[in-house]
Amino acid sequence: MNYETPHLGNEKVYALPGSSEQPRRWGRIALIAGAVLVVLIAGWMFLRPAPKQAANVQQLPSVTVAIPGRSSVARVVSATGSLAARREMPVGVAGEGGLVTRVLVEPGQWVGAGQVLATVDRSVQQQTAASLSAQISAAKADAGIAQSQYERAQSLVGRGFISKADLEQKAATRDAAVARVRIAQASLAEQQARNGRLDIRAPEAGLVLTRAVEPGQIVSSGSGVLFRMAKAGEMEMRAEVAESELPGISVGTPAQVTPVGSTKSFPGTVWQVSPVVDPTSRRGIARITVAYNKELRPGGFASATITGGTNTAPVLPNSAIQTDASGNFVYVVGSGDKVERRAIKTGEVSDRGVAIVDGITGTEKIVLSAGAFLSPGQKIKPILSKQ
Structure with missing residues (x-):
């Protein structure tokens, strides 16, 4: 077989079988594949979900709590x-009554003790008093005659013209006449007292509150309350x-x-x-x-x-107190930072807050806010606040 040998310059180069050029190419491919794998592993490590326990720690709500202690609280009812x-004083008719002629006061007026509030017609009673006064005069005249007769009888007893029995009779006649004078005087005094009671008067000094009588009205002891007064106002x-x-x-x-x-x-x-x-x-x-x-x-x-006096009790802001159908309660941080529901009884309310008279001692960690978003047994991250 003929093989071309490599040439320099722009001439084509052909690799001979078994030469080092082919292994070099596979090394570059392996290097690129390794780099891609490293990138994929790094991305997976970055994007994978956090462990369940760590997620729970990050999701715990931060809640402000405080230890209220006990404070001096004024007892306010x-x-x-x-x-x-x-002292209300009802005023009515003390006498026999009659026709009201004048009403002298109005509600809201101050009056003195014994002051006349209203007057009742007394024309008939005045005539009765005049008659009794005349009877006194007649009785005094009779008593004067009886006294003169007694005195003459005394002078004749010594001369023997009348007996002692006749003298005693003259003395009795005189005494009876004097008694009739006293009876007539007492009757007149009684009538005058009755006439005085015709006026409706204030029993004590004070303020007139109501008036239930008008001129021309007929009143009697059964007419009820005509005025109401406040003693001394x-x-x-x-x-x-x-x-x-x-x-x-x-x-x-x-x-x-x-x-x-x-x-x-x-x-x-x-x-x-x-x-x-x-x-x-x-x-x-x-x-x-x-x-x-x-x-x-x-x-x-x-x-x-x-x-009425003072006592000591924990004092909480309104935001710490929750209310439902069962009543008032607060959330207390218990063991493991879990909130616990605690029923309470509230007391006096002041600018400092609400006094808690029952349910807590003041040494507990109390949730100050966000209580409406919590539930019993929920774990929180408490943040202690200084009240």
Whole structure:
């Protein structure tokens, strides 16, 4: 066979069988294939999913928690109730009554003790009094004659013109005449007292609250209440307090009373705490006395805050407290950073937060926020906050 030998320049070169050119080409192919394989392995390592355990760690929610401790909390009792006169005085007809001639006061007026509120016609009673006065004059005249007769009889006894028996009879006649004078005087005084009771008067100084009588009206002892008064103008709020709150309220406890529709509060003091509890509502009455003010209208509705001492309790922000059909609760971080549901009972609310009177001690880690997105048993990543 003829074989061409390699030439330099532009002449074709033919590899002879068994020459080194063919192994060199296969080496280059192997090198390229290895590089591609390395790239594929690196891409797979980069794109492959992370281990399940590591994914769980990255997905744990970060939640802010705090250890609230215990704080001094003012014991404040909130209550609602009605306003009334502290000592309400109903005024009616004390005498026999009659036709009302004048009404001298209006609701809202201040009156003094014994002041006339209304007058009743007394023309008939005045005539009766005049008759009794005349009877007194007649009885005095009879008594004067009897006294003169007795004195003359005394002078005649010594001369023997009349007996001692006649003298004693004259003395008895005189005494009877004097007694009739006293009877007539007593009758006149009684009638004058009756006439005085025809006037409807204020029993004590105070404020007129209502008026239920007009001139021309016929009144009697059965007419009922004609005026209502507040003694000395003193008002009170009859606050309805839950049975559980009553033991913490005592006489002298300060309070603030706010009438409905007003933003103004009036200072007051508890002057009486009900000794009984309503068996139906399980509430008692705390009576709060307040000074008179035109904005405090008897019969109106009001709210009150009664401050009675202090106690210690954990205080939490509103965001930490959750509520559902079962009541109020918080989430507590337990072992393994898992949240646990803890039922609580709330107390006083202040600018600092809500006092927790039952359910936690204050040493637990409490979830401050995001509680609505958690569920019992869920594992979290707690971040401790300093309140």
